[in-house]
Amino acid sequence: MNNKNKVILSFIGVFASVALLVISTILAENEVISAALAVVLTIISIISVFVAIFYAAKVDYETGVYECRNCGHTFKPTFKAYILAVHTLTTRCLKCPECGKSTRCKRRNAEKGE
Template identity: 40%
Template sequence: MDQIKIGKFIAQMRKEKGLTQLQLADMLNISNKTVSKWERGNGLPEVSLMLPLCETLGINVNELLTGEKLTDSDYKKKAEENMMDLVKEKEESKKKILLSVIVGIITVIAGIALICVAGMFEMAVQTRILFIALGLIVIAGGIFTACVLDMDAGTFECRYCKARFKPSAAAYIAGAHTITKRRLKCPECGRISYCKKRLTH
């Protein structure tokens, strides 16, 4: 889905209704920063807000996700395309998460193996240090790569305002986490909570 196109469409329909970003935000019980983010193409409305947004703007969800007004003949075709886009995005996110787990496991095992070799066999001190350093670099590199892949897959959903966002690399790495949640600060409401991993935007 073309987020820039959708954002411009939201802005166009809002203006046609004679609403400011703040007025639209108040009608949806969200911040005007969220509306601004949508209109800049930096994110999509979360599922719970799509119907209220469409009702307010006088459009349907299919038109929202397409980023344009649709004729009756285009409606079914675009609905199928939008559905396929959502399915494709979800599948790509699953693949990235799986790849991040595989990369993480393989590199940690390889790093531990190098460190074990350094401790099990006779070798010069410099060689032993080299093996240990190499093992630590492999582990750190693998964990970093796994984090980048996982961070790029989908978004995180704020527990309080339900906004979906991608955290910065620093916030992602520093955030305590469970398997499906990570402790992050929501850029919309500013609250810190365990945000749930979502496979789509």
């Protein structure tokens, strides 16, 4: 599976989980399903939303490298640094392993596929 497919798959996962949450809420409100079943479905869908988001983050982490604004060095941060870093869609505040400065590093797609 290539990276693009993984990103699409994780988005489908998020949408499917949210859809399950909405559907179970509607069914419970209309008393189609019991309250207990609605709670179970809600818990399942919340867990799957978190799993899908985590998977999306993991795919984004695995497919990206970051370029230091100070020295231009391209590096891959640790997963912990990646998760905790303040970020936008295309930049992330990371500490460069080369020059040691924390800059708004630009995201680049990693060269290797799998």
